[in-house]
Amino acid sequence: MNKPTSPYVNRDLSWIEFNRRVLEEAQDPDNPLLERAKFLAIVSSNLDEFMSVRVAGIQDQMKAGYTKRDFTGYTPAGLWKRLMKRTDQMVTEQYRTFREVLRGLAKEGICFRPIEELSAHQLKAVDEYFRDIVFPVLTPMAVDQSRPFPLLRTKELYLSVILGRENMPEEEEPYFAIVQVPSILQRFVSVPGRVNSKKNEFILLEDLIERHINNLFNGYTTIAVDPFRLTRNADLTLNEEGAEDLLEEIEKELRRRRWGLPVRLEYGKGIHPYALQMLKEELELGENLFEIDGPLDLSFLMRFASSLPQYESLHFERIEPVYPQEFDQSDDMFAVIRQEDVLVYHPYESFESVSDFVTEAAQDPDVLAIKMTLYRVSGQSALVQALAMAAESGKQVTVVVELKARFDEERNIAWARQLEKAGCHVVYGLVGLKTHAKITLVVRREQGVLRRYVHVGTGNYNDNTAKLYTDIGLFTAHPVIGADASALFNEVTGYSSPYEWKAFGVAPSDLKQKLFSLIDREKAHAAAGKPAHIIAKMNSLSNQEMIDKLYEASQAGVKIELIVRGVCCLRPGVPGLSSNIRVISIVDRFLEHSRIIYFRNGGEEEVYLSSADWMTRNLTRRIELMCPVFDARLRKMLINVLRLNLDDNKKARELQPNGNYEPVHNELPVLRSQFQAKDIRIWKT
Structure with missing residues (x-):
């Protein structure tokens, strides 16, 4: 070749x-x-x-x-x-x-x-x-x-x-x-x-x-x-x-x-x-x-x-999103999240859980503050109505509205004005940076102390696209994630000296360097003869430094599997350069939108959710977020989601060294990942 x-x-x-x-x-x-x-x-x-x-x-x-x-x-x-x-x-x-x-x-x-x-x-x-x-x-x-x-x-x-x-x-x-x-x-x-x-x-x-x-x-x-x-x-x-x-x-x-x-x-x-x-x-x-x-x-x-x-x-057979079973048994979402982190996979699970989280926070007298980023919002958003209701009831409501979300600017301007009228503190982000992170922070008073509840997502807070895009959402009350969430909003809305993130990777300050260090750690594991494996799922990969770092890891013996739906500037399978890298793309009835990153870490597996693709604009010109999943049970679910994608031999196309894509052909039973994922038991067990 x-x-x-x-x-x-x-x-x-x-x-x-x-x-x-x-x-x-x-x-x-x-x-x-x-x-x-x-x-x-x-x-x-x-x-x-x-x-x-x-x-x-x-x-x-x-x-x-x-x-x-x-x-x-x-x-x-x-x-x-x-x-x-x-x-x-x-x-x-x-x-x-x-x-x-x-x-x-x-x-x-x-x-x-x-x-x-x-x-x-x-x-x-x-x-x-x-x-x-x-x-x-x-x-x-x-x-x-x-x-x-x-x-x-x-x-x-x-x-x-x-x-x-x-x-x-x-x-x-x-x-x-x-x-x-x-x-x-x-x-x-x-x-x-x-x-x-x-x-x-x-x-x-x-x-x-x-x-x-x-x-x-x-x-x-x-x-x-x-x-x-x-x-x-x-x-x-x-x-x-x-x-x-x-x-x-x-x-x-x-x-x-x-x-x-x-x-x-x-x-x-x-x-x-x-x-x-x-x-x-x-x-x-x-x-x-x-x-x-x-x-x-x-x-x-x-x-x-x-x-x-x-x-x-x-038409395709209708897939009715199911309400997440973790929340289905209780009227108190905060009690559920206090007890365990919850992972939601859209569109197979309903986006109503996210709307309900914000609505419950707006109605709860013990909730003192709600902070949220909005990038692309639907025409009749229950979230915006809940935020307005919360502000009108006297809660501290801060909304970071990204006015520069391409082709959604007019809609976002309308939402910004509506939220301001309701008494929300509306922030338009930082000069020169788009706010692309998807995060909600709820601060609640419980028995004399404050507890933080966080939702982090890979997709926009948009109930319409949540029926058409595959995205992951994480609900957690983990104190480290809560502290990082507070620090993130403080950096976006006010003057704040650089914060030393405990859990998050945040662009443009340190996300790229954090990813580089995690990739370097896999290289070190490979050099020491330990299992070294990276799986990354995203929409696009075009940053030259990131590609070069992956080439280095491949040459060091790290197995790298990439699920990149759209643009991919990396050439896989080139001898001496990228022979340990495989790239697939899945285009099917739903738009593959989730960003999930897995590191084998010598057996101590780590999984992250992110709002960021590996493009120069995401790593250097946007406020982006990468959040670890601490719960081992949820990490396993996400690995199952990645494995479903990698095993797809119906809609997956594999990127060739020459830049062309070819259908995946093998002798295994036909597996169409999006149709398998609708059976929630497959990836939740």
Whole structure:
């Protein structure tokens, strides 16, 4: 086997491979059809974010004339070319899969129809829908000398309209106009069924608008109508040092984000040449153009698939989260946690236990204070309501709200204002650092002394994503963890000299060094002939120093098993470099989100939960948390969870030295870790 030219995989090329694994789920015939449609939607949403953040950043470097190679050996221009080629290939494959899924759905009686195939009865119904609902919302925008090219919003769907007049000379340029497809309306329009048919039929909203386009341009002849969509640079550029009010500064940046520089233009196949010329000239986009053979922006398929719950066989079997049995036997959560630490594994166990913990604290007269970090919160959060209730009842409530949680900024601003009105002490974190740690501290008076109760999680305090992501939560009253939790909040909310953490590893102060020392300890065990083994589960691994440290450990004889769902810049299995390292990725119905780290430690096993991926931003530019699990029984549960992942031979793909992923194949019985984990006895015993 030839040794790769670079010891590292490029981060952005690794991300493309991750999104390809999502696409493979849409292509998997073993997945139900409507779930395959959802995976197609996720591919589109992922690409939108990738283009608006990562590719936008690369294009900024190119415009600035930046030519330095990154640690994987790529210049911005060279990387951009490879990314565009691979993205183009992926989009072509995505739409081929889309057509395959549509054919499968049609066999099940779910059909998207071209308008010309509708019956007279159906046409009458959709025409009424256009007249009553769609037409009043539309705004035609002509472009001429008196009406400049309109500001187009990012990731919105538009129609370019080429128009002519009667007896117009051939040499005269046609008229150009734009119509926005209103995102406030559903993209798919249900059509009344045909006589004696049980099929569910739909048309696309843009097709309906095109049918009636002449209603918007009376007196003109329609020459061509074509869909297009613009993606703009969405990265926030904040001057936090100079921002007197971070809340207001972020609100201003969010308004500017809608009009960031164009990054990508998508347009329908066969677009009129004059329309494409106008768009390219006005948007100043010579490159990064994608001709799409199908409906633009397949993210609408997520809502579409969810609108058809009656087709049970076309969805995954429902998994109902169970309430954790430790809390199910008692009305007093604090009494349970005093007696034993409790581990909760979402989505197999209910997030309601976390909401109940905060609600019980809010209602308990013996609770004096509640402190909590909020990064991404759901639309109707019981947690926020409980925190507000606690503050209104006179408790000390401190909430660290991260305003810079990408694409959730507006929602977090709304929660921050609501909590402030209720009397909570709202803190927006530290300048230059995102607060990404997930922790809740409850201080309770018990028989004249104060006791601290802590919840530490690997995922956000969000009841919606807790049904879709796999995450771990730990409830504990351990005094060392409680003391560290108090110190952490003091550092974030006030002036505090550096604290010597007893249990936690905290970024950016010492988490990386703590991990390095734990890895070095495994190296020492290997050198002494003792068992040396590291298992780490995370979303992404891209920090060069961390990768080099793992390479050192591999060369020292430490067995390393990594479960990295997304980006992985480490090359496993390279002789003389990483021959003791195995990397797998699992993409399945739930988003693998938990961060769990295991060290064999010569037989004295240690397990940690963390909010941090092993990326440079997590280790150096965020407030992150790594918490030990002291209870041996819970450590065993977490090792069981890791072992389930490592034994997966249905959805696991293994990273090869060349940066590609291949399905795991072995002669063992089929094991799909997410389906096994729903039987809680498997990992709790």
